[in-house]
Amino acid sequence: MTQVHCTRAQTAVLQLLRQQREPISAQALYTLIKQQQRIGLATVYRALDALKRMGRVQHRVTLTGETLYNAVEQDRHYMTCLDCGQSFPLNTCPLKGLASSLQHSSSFTIYYHTLEFFGLCEPCSVQGG
Numbered sequence: 001m002t003q004v005h006c007t008r009a010q011t012a013v014l015q016l017l018r019q020q021r022e023p024i025s026a027q028a029l030y031t032l033i034k035q036q037q038r039i040g041l042a043t044v045y046r047a048l049d050a051l052k053r054m055g056r057v058q059h060r061v062t063l064t065g066e067t068l069y070n071a072v073e074q075d076r077h078y079m080t081c082l083d084c085g086q087s088f089p090l091n092t093c094p095l096k097g098l099a100s101s102l103q104h105s106s107s108f109t110i111y112y113h114t115l116e117f118f119g120l121c122e123p124c125s126v127q128g129g
């Protein structure tokens, strides 16, 4: 990975994302980062975008269309209920082996991957009958 110098905003965004236990929205990130430094929402978005292209940050779009960001090293996958919209994290990454074998066998530089399962959670599947 090429070492690119991060701006102050990018460093702050990345640090905050690494501290989160769950992926968060740009808006929520902005609220947190504002407590540390004077920054505009547009700067937060620009920093997130730049970090994404550097392979440091990835995002996931929820069923309601909200974009959530997390640091790439926090590789998390979810089972999402189509009825109530709740997401349940998997405790492992089933793609780790595939990702590293792809990385070895092709010249494509892989930064991150996404995987999500959709269906019904237990309470919703009981209700729906």
Ligand SMILES: [Zn+2]
Residues within 6 Å of the ligand: 081, 082, 083, 084, 085, 086, 120, 121, 122, 123, 124, 125
């Ligand atoms: Zn549900």
Ligand SMILES: [Zn+2]
Residues within 6 Å of the ligand: 075, 076, 077, 093, 094, 095, 096, 113, 115
């Ligand atoms: Zn994974």
